Amino acid sequence: MFYAIAVTFPTPQPEQSAQFLKNRLDFNIKYEDHSWWAENGSTSLHLTQGTSSSVLEIQCSDIVSDSSQLLAFPELEALTEIISNYHQLYQELQCDCGFKLYLTKILNEDERDELIPLTTTLPWDGTTKEQVQRILRITPLAFRDSARKKVTERAEYITVEGGGLTVGPAQAMKALVEVTLKFQHPTLYKAMLKENIDALQYLNPKSWEEEV
């Protein structure tokens, strides 16, 4: 079976809406079977005549820039300022052809200024846990979940290997050094210092200074 899926999108002025989507948001449009259709490769809209106020959500990577670009078009006006809640930034825009645009930007853990907890098995010294959580921010977001898991497991392994059952700063910092790639060591060194940790105990700046 071959089929395509389109979302029915009621709007007071289907043709004008189609033109807007084409001119301002790079949709391809067509008129077929007495209806207007718009698609952009990921979304397919069937524009039908309707009075209800439909909303098209646009997820942005830079909501400030995208908002100002869109508001430069005469067809659009802002219904709200850019509003921030815990998980996202958002703004509502009104299009003169009848429907609304909802701009959103999902916030990542850094933008939320959130420290994601480590999934631990052993008890950890409270301060150490928070220090590790903050230091792990040097890891690019795409790799951070994996880094959190690896550092936690390694620190707990080192702790048990040393005969202990509570993870302290020495085991945690050693794990951070082992798990962090060498080219990141200067950054790690600085991050440790920022946490008032005696980084020299765990890293030797000469090792990368010599390489440079």
Place this chain on the structure above:
Amino acid sequence: MNFLKRLAHLVRINWYMWRIRKAKTDVTMAVARHALAAHLANGRGLPMKIGQMLAGMQDNSAYMQLTQTITPWKLEEILPVLEKAWGTPVFDVLDTIEESQAAASLGQVHRARLKDGTEVAIKVQYPDIRHAIEAEMRIAGLMPKRGPVKRWDFDLDAYKATLKKNMLNELDYMHEMRQQKHFKDVVHLEGLSVPSIVDNLCHDNVLVQSWIEGVRLSEVMSWGQLQRMQIARALMQTMFLSMFEAGLVHGDPHPGNMLFQCFDEKANMVLLDFGCMITISEERRIALLKLILLSRKECEGSALDAFATLGFNPEKLALIEDRLPLLMRILFKPFIVDAPFDLKSWHPGQESEALLAEKRWVFRAAGPANLFLLMRVFQGLVQQLISLDSKLPWWPILKQSLSKQVFEQSKKPNKKHVSPEEREQQPEGWAKSLHVRISESGKENVYLELAATSALELSEIMPEQAKKTLQNKGISLAAIEKNLLSTGLVPQELINLRDGEKEYVLWLE
């Protein structure tokens, strides 16, 4: 219970176990488990022992109640037993004695105070239990050999004999007393206690030891993370130290045989009931450690030789030799992973079944009968660690538990058994391939060349129609497989059958 009643009791247990095995949903499984648990709880001796074995393996299962709930005998029925054992009025020895709060499969425990003020636990054997156990063992001996047990030449008699020997040992409290004292002497560990024996009051059916207060494992689960980890580590260290250094393992690790204490945030485990102990010779424990080291690639040597030293039949094991490295990685996975190990993610039974398929029975049949007791202990440990929600790394704990000498000894080359190369050099070397030829009117219709070990799965690989033809001609595939297991896969013609114009020939080359 008389012989016939006990027979009916055991038959019903068998029936409930069958229902559990055949249960298709979690609900029907739970219902069947509860029915079995209720039935097991009705009988002391072997039925309850079976229940305790199940409790050791199932987390919070219906069987857990069996470790703590059974109606004890009244004190008035027990006092004559004590008087007979001690040869003196009970209250010449004791100041006080309480009704029993803890009844188990073979006996029950009373708290008492000696004349000198010492608090003691008196374990008294049920007056009729020896006869009951002997009757049940006779019934168990009547169990028929069926299925894979028969097909893969499984030495069920050896298993029954091992079970019987252990049950009889458990009935001898003087034997238990000696084992307990020996264990206390040789297994020293921080976080582990063993009650002291009061020698002069022990008898064949009475065991007197110091009274120790503590809580059950179920309560430990609500303790803090650090204390739970301390208990988890103590459980692992006790197992490793007793197995690899002392060669004397507590063989009955169900939760009813353990108490736990906590003083100043330090957790302590008390081990009770030393009736079922497993002794492991130095040669075998070194071989077991060698297998772990081989799995970790920490030493060199032949896994087959180490398995053989452990008591496995090398000829049977050779049939799955190519899969041994992978099998070891499954079996010893907790020791291989260099990270806190989540036992919930480990399914050795399913994984080895996926690896070996029907040949998993070759592995089981190759194993020594007394190994199942050790596996039961290991399963008990795994279950308890899961209950404690502990994900500890195994390898560093094993390293800390054992001396360097034990590791060094395990790294030495082991006793040599027949290597695959040597087997190939033998004049009657083993076959490498199984050939199947089906022809009609002299014209070859089918010709297949398979691995020689496929001959051990003839009844699995043979089409139904061909099986019917063979059966009609009086050829038994099971008999051929059994014969191959005892003679080995030597080159030979297995089947040569003419059915009208059709001819079936199978041979090992």
